[in-house]
Amino acid sequence: MSRDRLKDLLQAAVELELSTIPPYLCALYTIRPVGNDEAKLVIRSVVVEEMLHMVLAANVLNAIGGEPQVTGDHAPRYPHELPDGVVLHLLPFSPEAVDAFLKVENPDQSYQPLAADHPLLGGRRHQHHLARCAQSAEGSGPTTIGAFYREIIALMEQAAGQMGEQQLFCGDPARQVGREYYYAAGGRSIIVTDLASARNALQEIVEQGEGDMGSIYDDDGDLAHYYRFKQIKHGRAYTGAAEGDPTGPPVAVDYDSIFAMIANPRSEDYTDPDLRAASDAVNRTWSELLLQIEASFNGTPEAMLPAVHSMFKLRDEAIVLLANPLSGHAGRTAGPTFEWDPSAQADLGMPL
Amino acid sequence: MNGEEQYDVVVVGAGVNGALMAKYLTRAKLRVLLLEAGPATAESFEGYTRQLTHFYGVKAKGPEAPWPPAVAAPQPDTHDIRTEGGYFVQKGPNPHASSYTRYLGGSTLHWLGVALRMLPEDFKLRSRYGVGRDWPLDYRDLEPYYRKAEFDLGVAADVADQAHLGVEFAEGYDYPMRRIPPSYSDQMLSTAVDGMRVSLGDEEFTVKIRNYPAARNSIPRGDFIPDGAVDERADGQALARDIGQRCQGNTACTPICPVQAKYNANKTLAQSERENLQVLTQAVASKVNVDPVSGAVESIEYQRYEDPGSPRHTVHRAKGRVYVLAAHAVENAKLMLASGLGGASGQLGKNLMDHPCLYAWGLTPSPAGAFRGPLSTAGVDDLRGGAFRAEHAAFRFDIGNDGWRSATGAPDTTVADAVNQKKLFGRELVEHLASTLSRQIRFSLAVEQLPSTANNVTIDPQYLDSLGNPRPVISYQIDDYTLGGMSAAAEVARQVFDRAGITDCTNSEEGTWFPSISHGDKVFHYHGMGHFGGTHAMGDSPETSVVDADQRSWEHRNLFMLGSGSFPTMGTSNPTLTMAALTLRTVDRLITELSS
Numbered sequence: 001m002s003r004d005r006l007k008d009l010l011q012a013a014v015e016l017e018l019s020t021i022p023p024y025l026c027a028l029y030t031i032r033p034v035g036n037d038e039a040k041l042v043i044r045s046v047v048v049e050e051m052l053h054m055v056l057a058a059n060v061l062n063a064i065g066g067e068p069q070v071t072g073d074h075a076p077r078y079p080h081e082l083p084d085g086v087v088l089h090l091l092p093f094s095p096e097a098v099d100a101f102l103k104v105e106n107p108d109q110s111y112q113p114l115a116a117d118h119p120l121l122g123g124r125r126h127q128h129h130l131a132r133c134a135q136s137a138e139g140s141g142p143t144t145i146g147a148f149y150r151e152i153i154a155l156m157e158q159a160a161g162q163m164g165e166q167q168l169f170c171g172d173p174a175r176q177v178g179r180e181y182y183y184a185a186g187g188r189s190i191i192v193t194d195l196a197s198a199r200n201a202l203q204e205i206v207e208q209g210e211g212d213m214g215s216i217y218d219d220d221g222d223l224a225h226y227y228r229f230k231q232i233k234h235g236r237a238y239t240g241a242a243e244g245d246p247t248g249p250p251v252a253v254d255y256d257s258i259f260a261m262i263a264n265p266r267s268e269d270y271t272d273p274d275l276r277a278a279s280d281a282v283n284r285t286w287s288e289l290l291l292q293i294e295a296s297f298n299g300t301p302e303a304m305l306p307a308v309h310s311m312f313k314l315r316d317e318a319i320v321l322l323a324n325p326l327s328g329h330a331g332r333t334a335g336p337t338f339e340w341d342p343s344a345q346a347d348l349g350m351p352l
Numbered sequence: 353m354n355g356e357e358q359y360d361v362v363v364v365g366a367g368v369n370g371a372l373m374a375k376y377l378t379r380a381k382l383r384v385l386l387l388e389a390g391p392a393t394a395e396s397f398e399g400y401t402r403q404l405t406h407f408y409g410v411k412a413k414g415p416e417a418p419w420p421p422a423v424a425a426p427q428p429d430t431h432d433i434r435t436e437g438g439y440f441v442q443k444g445p446n447p448h449a450s451s452y453t454r455y456l457g458g459s460t461l462h463w464l465g466v467a468l469r470m471l472p473e474d475f476k477l478r479s480r481y482g483v484g485r486d487w488p489l490d491y492r493d494l495e496p497y498y499r500k501a502e503f504d505l506g507v508a509a510d511v512a513d514q515a516h517l518g519v520e521f522a523e524g525y526d527y528p529m530r531r532i533p534p535s536y537s538d539q540m541l542s543t544a545v546d547g548m549r550v551s552l553g554d555e556e557f558t559v560k561i562r563n564y565p566a567a568r569n570s571i572p573r574g575d576f577i578p579d580g581a582v583d584e585r586a587d588g589q590a591l592a593r594d595i596g597q598r599c600q601g602n603t604a605c606t607p608i609c610p611v612q613a614k615y616n617a618n619k620t621l622a623q624s625e626r627e628n629l630q631v632l633t634q635a636v637a638s639k640v641n642v643d644p645v646s647g648a649v650e651s652i653e654y655q656r657y658e659d660p661g662s663p664r665h666t667v668h669r670a671k672g673r674v675y676v677l678a679a680h681a682v683e684n685a686k687l688m689l690a691s692g693l694g695g696a697s698g699q700l701g702k703n704l705m706d707h708p709c710l711y712a713w714g715l716t717p718s719p720a721g722a723f724r725g726p727l728s729t730a731g732v733d734d735l736r737g738g739a740f741r742a743e744h745a746a747f748r749f750d751i752g753n754d755g756w757r758s759a760t761g762a763p764d765t766t767v768a769d770a771v772n773q774k775k776l777f778g779r780e781l782v783e784h785l786a787s788t789l790s791r792q793i794r795f796s797l798a799v800e801q802l803p804s805t806a807n808n809v810t811i812d813p814q815y816l817d818s819l820g821n822p823r824p825v826i827s828y829q830i831d832d833y834t835l836g837g838m839s840a841a842a843e844v845a846r847q848v849f850d851r852a853g854i855t856d857c858t859n860s861e862e863g864t865w866f867p868s869i870s871h872g873d874k875v876f877h878y879h880g881m882g883h884f885g886g887t888h889a890m891g892d893s894p895e896t897s898v899v900d901a902d903q904r905s906w907e908h909r910n911l912f913m914l915g916s917g918s919f920p921t922m923g924t925s926n927p928t929l930t931m932a933a934l935t936l937r938t939v940d941r942l943i944t945e946l947s948s
Contacts, residue, residue, distance in 0.1 A: 034405065037397075037398060037401060041397070041591045041592055042591065044595075045591055045594060048594060179572070180571045180572065181571075183572075183578070183597050183598065188577075223591075228591075308598075312600070
């Protein structure tokens with residue numbers, strides 16, 4: 001039935017948006033407090049946009065009677081493959097990380113299937129959303145993230161035509177996460193109740209993700225994220241409408257002023273008990289945060305308020321972990337592993 | 353001299369009033385020149401971050417710590433009271449213990465953000481209680497402009513909390529953002545104190561811990577979009593504007609909000625229509641030139657400096673159809689006096705007021721969560737109005753969330769005391785600090801002051817700054833009316849502490865650098881609230897006032913003087929919201945006049 005298919009795709013979209021967040025957080029948290037101001041601003045603004053995209057996808061899923069999930073098996077695991085073939089790694093702020101972000105943000109990024117012997121394809125957990133995405137297009141897999149969303153929009157229009165708009169959008173409006181609980185992303189949360197608002201929400205994701213192909217600036221006159229990362233990569237600013245590589249005034253980037261965390265750390269890497277405890281604390285908070293977000297997607301939108309507290313806690317605990325050199329890895333430090341902790345309990349207590 | 357260009361309006365001072373002028377005049381297609389004496393560091397996110405880093409690095413974290421003055425635009429510093437030096441020449445008998453900031457953005461860079469309306473009775477003090485002066489307008493005249501100001505500054509509050517003491521709101525109106533959530537200590541005190549009765553003279557009052565309106569971002573109502581960080585860049589980019597769209601509870605509202613969730617006037621300036629606005633920073637207005645026959649202002653002279661560390665400057669002249677002084681209550685008066693425009697009423701520079709403020713501090717019976725959340729979110733407002741005002745000053749309390757920081761220098765001094773006096777170490781020291789610091793609570797008791805010609809700003813050719821401009825010479829006295837208010841406030845604070853089971857630790861021997869003043873057998877240590885007012889008071893007659901109800905100079909009809917200098921009386925509200933409302937009212941009139 002087309003509703004179930006749409007639910008699967010939108011759940012995949014929620015997971016897709018969530019999975020982009022930890023790599024950006026690793027880059028952001030590994031930058032030391034002073035310096036790299038522009039890099040910090042760019043990464044931060046992308047993170048809040050990805051969070052908005054997750055909220056928008058969840059609102060659409062809720063509007064058609066779905067139940068967005070972000071915990072347990074739905075939480076990401078790194079390295080993580082996106083539907084367009086880009087593999088996300090947890091890395092410190094580094095030229096490699098910036099190159100990876102350029103790939104994620106590239107509006108022209110097209111689908112490049114992983115080699116048949118790629119270890120991720122043998123893994124157990126990317127099957128669900130990748131498999132669904134791969135099936136979503138008529139014939140072949142989606143070519144870009146944008147195409148993936150356009151596919152959803154087309155299916156949604158089709159379903160609304162078949163079963164009637166009111167029947168499709170049967171979700172309880174009280175489950176929507178409104179702008180009082182989600183803010184600051186160069187965009188705003190959109191309450192989804194019908195086809196038009198669903199289309200708006202998904203187009204917002206596509207437009208923010210891909211930008212306007214005709215210009216490096218968006219409608220507000222802001223440089224699109226892809227080009228901001230190019231400024232970081234080249235250490236130069238764009239001036240005016242120039243495309244290609246930036247050649248303007250220098251943008252200060254210092255890859256040495258970081259906590260050089262190891263790539264894709266796992267809990268098992270931390271044999272020292274104190275270090276392991278610090279890492280467990282981060283994962284517990286990350287899992288509590290996911291539980292709060294899931295609660296906010298399932299009838300308690302105000303759970304987004306204590307979730308903000310958890311976001312600050314996550315940052316503080318991650319920085320404690322990052323400050324530890326890791327024995328056996330010369331010049332490298334520990335870092336957050338972003339693993340699901342099944343024992344975590346969400347504190348849904350409201351500050352008000 | 354060079355650089356003469358004709359503008360519609362020349363505005364001196366880029367604080368909240370100058371910024372509101374610039375925003376609305378430029379949007380009405382009027383050409384505005386804005387002269388700011390200080391540097392422009394906080395209009396870019398990078399510049400603001402630099403001030404923040406500077407603040408983190410300095411040892412003394414006073415209100416001015418992040419905003420060191422330029423050599424050419426000196427400013428008062430509360431530390432000056434300890435050294436008896438500084439920008440102000442204090443003639444006494446009591447020191448005026450307040451400060452302000454000469455930067456693009458003005459003192460809103462370091463304010464707390466309290467945005468209370470004045471009470472209807474505050475505008476009619478003379479007719480109601482036989483003291484002070486009446487305003488030439490009343491609460492009803494200002495009410496629509498209060499609403500507008502609350503949206504311009506972005507004020508978080510609930511009408512349900514604020515509609516008392518005669519303060520009325522338009523039907524269906526509520527603030528643009530929900531109130532900032534009450535702190536844990538507010539909730540604790542509410543439970544203990546709400547409903548308690550206190551007496552002032554023959555009157556009885558019911559006390560309630562009440563959230564106060566704050567120009568700090570919270571959850572928006574309706575379609576309101578909170579203004580985040582200012583990030584004006586040459587290339588038109590504003591990447592940081594998403595930061596600070598909600599208060600994050602950094603406990604650093606003053607002297608600098610790390611995320612710009614608190615309003616500062618650069619936010620308003622950023623909303624101006626840029627093509628109609630010329631901003632000149634590091635441009636110190638030094639003289640107002642008038643036509644000796646008509647009294648009309650012909651130009652304003654200003655001194656431009658390149659290097660904030662040097663007094664080297666060049667002199668220029670600005671010309672417009674209308675001139676607006678929005679430089680601060682003290683600076684407006686100083687500039688007029690320096691221009692030989694003291695005026696016939698004898699009121700210019702007179703009636704200097706503040707809200708002299710006492711601290712009361714104590715230890716709560718159980719942890720109150722000190723040093724968390726916004727610096728302050730609630731207070732006691734019930735004693736801002738009443739018949740007692742015929743006898744002594746009204747007052748209001750703020751409840752601090754920052755322990756005894758402002759009163760005694762905690763937490764550092766708490767640690768020093770535990771180690772040096774109590775000789776604690778190890779686990780005992782940790783336990784003592786954990787138990788003490790979390791229970792510290794502080795009230796600020798801000799007391800009303802009446803206008804008096806004995807309190808004034810003058811100039812004296814023997815006291816000049818590095819550009820040769822006069823330094824303000826301040827005469828200031830706290831009279832019996834205010835002292836009576838201080839006594840009553842201290843007594844009510846004692847009763848509130850008692851009711852809440854708070855151990856009173858208020859000790860006049862601590863924080864002794866605060867100026868002291870005695871009343872009967874009591875000694876009070878007071879500090880300033882930074883609420884300067886009265887120096888160009890408005891009225892309904894040129895004989896007794898400097899400006900009219902539109903803030904237009906009686907003697908120079910193309911000159912306006914904005915700010916709390918126009919206040920005939922101060923009431924007990926922090927003045928920013930009221931001056932913003934007055935400025936918006938003046939803007940309306942100016943646009944009508946200049947566009948016709």
